[in-house]
Amino acid sequence: MGVTLDLSRAASAAAPTRPNLSGLTRPQLAAALVEAGVVRPEKAKMRATQLWRWIHHYGLTDFDAMTDVAKETRAALAEAFTLTRPEVVERQVSRDGTRKWLIRMAPGIEVETVYIPDVGRSGALCVSSQVGCTLNCTFCHTGTQALVRNLTAAEIVAQVQVARDDLEEWPSPKEDRRLSNIVFMGMGEPLYNLPHVAAAIDIIADNEGIAISRRRITVSTSGVVPELGPLGDQTQAMLAISLHATNDELRNELVPLNRKYPLEQLMAGIRAYPGLSNARRVTFEYVMLKGVNDSPAEAKALLNLIKGIPAKINLIPFNPWPGSPYACSDWKTIEAFAAVLNRAGYASPIRTPRGRDILAACGQLKSESEKMRASERRRLDQAALASQAKDAPAA
Numbered sequence: 001m002g003v004t005l006d007l008s009r010a011a012s013a014a015a016p017t018r019p020n021l022s023g024l025t026r027p028q029l030a031a032a033l034v035e036a037g038v039v040r041p042e043k044a045k046m047r048a049t050q051l052w053r054w055i056h057h058y059g060l061t062d063f064d065a066m067t068d069v070a071k072e073t074r075a076a077l078a079e080a081f082t083l084t085r086p087e088v089v090e091r092q093v094s095r096d097g098t099r100k101w102l103i104r105m106a107p108g109i110e111v112e113t114v115y116i117p118d119v120g121r122s123g124a125l126c127v128s129s130q131v132g133c134t135l136n137c138t139f140c141h142t143g144t145q146a147l148v149r150n151l152t153a154a155e156i157v158a159q160v161q162v163a164r165d166d167l168e169e170w171p172s173p174k175e176d177r178r179l180s181n182i183v184f185m186g187m188g189e190p191l192y193n194l195p196h197v198a199a200a201i202d203i204i205a206d207n208e209g210i211a212i213s214r215r216r217i218t219v220s221t222s223g224v225v226p227e228l229g230p231l232g233d234q235t236q237a238m239l240a241i242s243l244h245a246t247n248d249e250l251r252n253e254l255v256p257l258n259r260k261y262p263l264e265q266l267m268a269g270i271r272a273y274p275g276l277s278n279a280r281r282v283t284f285e286y287v288m289l290k291g292v293n294d295s296p297a298e299a300k301a302l303l304n305l306i307k308g309i310p311a312k313i314n315l316i317p318f319n320p321w322p323g324s325p326y327a328c329s330d331w332k333t334i335e336a337f338a339a340v341l342n343r344a345g346y347a348s349p350i351r352t353p354r355g356r357d358i359l360a361a362c363g364q365l366k367s368e369s370e371k372m373r374a375s376e377r378r379r380l381d382q383a384a385l386a387s388q389a390k391d392a393p394a395a
């Protein structure tokens with residue numbers, strides 16, 4: 001069973017009424033400073049660089065701690081903007097060290113973010129890109145939750161900031177990081193939210209800030225083929241494909257998006273992914289479902305399908321969730337499947353299930369927000385708007 005720990009670090013639940021600077025790209029940050037009249041246009045770039053270091057290298061949430069910024073400027077910044085983190089509603093730590101945060105971005109807008117130690121170079125953060133998902137993959141718990149909305153770049157970056165607060169990893173360490181990799185494998189289909197995902201990657205990868213290299217950022221998609229090229233061009237992120245089946249009939253069932261973009265189109269899109277090479281291989285994710293997709297014949301079909309693509313294959317033992325229609329393949333079956341792939345020269349690690357006791361494992365994420373009825377969400381939104389109007393300075 002997971003352990004729920006104290007939430008004393010959680011920020012205030014009050015919805016910020018001022019724009020949050022920590023979700024802006026560098027050019028947006030410079031423009032926002034000028035627009036608010038805090039900085040003259042000729043100083044905007046310099047001031048944005050200075051603030052950027054404080055926000056993204058040191059992780060500050062208080063303008064007053066920016067010691068090399070003049071006192072009057074700090075006051076003007078605090079009046080016009082905020083750096084507040086969203087509220088951490090729940091924090092759980094698994095027996096295996098996996099951490100899961102339920103983060104409330106706004107009333108009724110909650111996402112789960114998971115930190116998995118000892119993955120990637122030293123630890124990976126699995127971030128969400130949407131609240132809920134439209135795609136209904138039948139093996140995925142998140143898919144049973146209706147889409148609430150896309151997350152903004154600020155809300156995606158906030159997940160990294162919350163994790164780093166909790167891991168006490170500010171300022172950005174040059175080496176021995178606990179959080180070394182980012183994977184967009186949490187809730188949602190990132191390619192249905194590409195503008196915000198790309199802006200968030202620009203912020204996360206910036207060398208003078210959080211500084212996680214683009215080669216350590218992986219975006220996983222269920223196969224939105226038209227967006228693969230733009231993803232590569234705009235982000236230079238590593239690509240992962242949620243594959244799970246080697247023929248259209250089965251994939252139509254497991255990943256219904258396949259009806260729109262069948263395997264032939266998907267594989268052509270992957271082959272054309274910008275920057276694909278032996279050093280930048282695509283990862284195919286393949287969930288092992290007992291008696292569904294786990295036979296040696298399917299392993300061979302998989303080899304056929306990906307022939308010639310620089311790739312590795314992650315075999316994911318299915319993580320059951322309440323009401324799920326599948327069971328996990330037996331260990332021996334998974335090993336036999338992996339052996340076929342290994343013999344053909346593909347790295348095909350079997351992913352160790354992590355955080356199962358706190359429902360943090362792959363495909364298990366689902367926020368509590370869906371339990372809130374739409375009418376309740378509207379009521380909360382209206383209450384938040386009313387309180388913002390009350391707090392706003394008189395014209």
Ligand code: SF4
Nearest residue numbers: 133136137140143188
């Ligand atoms: S696997 Fe990804 S795309 Fe499919 S339902 Fe789950 S969150 Fe959505």
